[in-house]
Amino acid sequence: MTTVSYETILADTIEITSNLAKKPVTEKTNLVADLELDSIGIAELVANIEDRFKVVIPMDQLPTLRTVRDVAQNLVPLVNASDNSEGI
């Protein structure tokens, strides 16, 4: 199984987030303060990310997702534990 790097996951996360928020996004971008995503917006983002990476982000992790970096860091173990990581 191929290990997917943080950088690769981050790049995809930035693209997904930017597409949803329709704003430029960086690793440090705060989902609420910078992109003005409300709780439903964050849920939409999570759904889009889960679809792309074929993973399930545990519900108890959702409150910890403040920045794009948080999202990408949380994804690394999930993606690499998933059987679908080669497709990314």
Add this chain to the structure above:
Amino acid sequence: MGSPNGARSILLTGGTGYLGGLIAATLLTNEEAELVVPVRGKSLEDFIRPVRAEIEIEGLCFQPSYEQRLHLVELPPFESLSKLDQVVQDFGVTEIIHCAGCLDYFDSQTLEAVNVNFTRSLLAEGQRWGIRRFTYISTAFSSGYINHVVPEKLHAEPPKDPTYYTQTKREAEWLVAKSGIPFLILRPSIVIGNSRDGHYSGKQYGLYQLWAGMERLLCRTWHRDLHALAPTQPVSLLHQDAFQRAFLAAYRMLPDNSILNLVPQEGSLPDLRTLWHMWITECLRPEVVYYYDRMSDIPVRNINTLQRALLGLASVNLEIAGHPWRFETKNLAWLHAQGLELPETTEASVSICQRRFIEESETIRKFMIENAACRAKQIEFVERVANGEALAALAE
């Protein structure tokens, strides 16, 4: 110096929020008091707009005197509220209604800063200002999860809190009660739109978070099947007009140092399953609906991503709604005995709010038109438990 025209002066915090706006509208139309409202970066015109709307929807006219009795002042940082000294003196403020609060369950820093530290600072200044009454808007759920009736008393630490929000509200209640200032604590449950026309100007919290989540997540495409956390547990929904009437009655009649559990009458309340049912039959119309009593029963890994996102989004509120809350209502019963009448929360009255929400949504209208052919004429409802076993199935 007293207020400029000799009337009472009330300092109202959180006046730009939903409940604060309802309180402002209630006080302007029912009391002669001057309202001093600390705000950040808000013009009088912007402040008045929603308050005027609430007053006019009630069939009343927004009088010029209302505007004259409203005084917006700049809210200083929480640690330097003494900057309000001059304002308090100029207007002769003798009461505080503290409605400001943070509701973001997951923003622990802001919850602590606003719900606890701001309250503590305001009480300290209130003591110095010689405030004669401090009214605090708390929440019906400040007890945390307890397995007995929620008393109209201060709460001990519970085994578990639904969120850090309820913990901070409970802490603030203690601060208020121990401040030495005569107090009134109001604990409303989940406030929803007006019982007559369903209008609602609050943020997407509580039931509205669930509806807005279904609008934005589930009304993109039609779902053939739907998984819902829907225990048959009555949900403590309180119409905003009930909140306003009860607030006014409590404000006028309850003695100092009272705590009021401001909750609806239990008998007629719709349960969580009924709330799902109403939305599903009116809007989504999948072919099959799976109802679960507990989140842990739902096979979250195997359900549609958007449905999982919705459950994640609403999990806290669904968990709160699913808890078997029971409230002491002695003070409310006493207010009823004094003549207070409140609109009941029923399936019919909630459906008025739901219909208004749906009618005002372009997304839902588009979803219904585009998916007219898919939306099921008959829906099968299946009750499920862990491992997906069906307990019962019945058609609509």
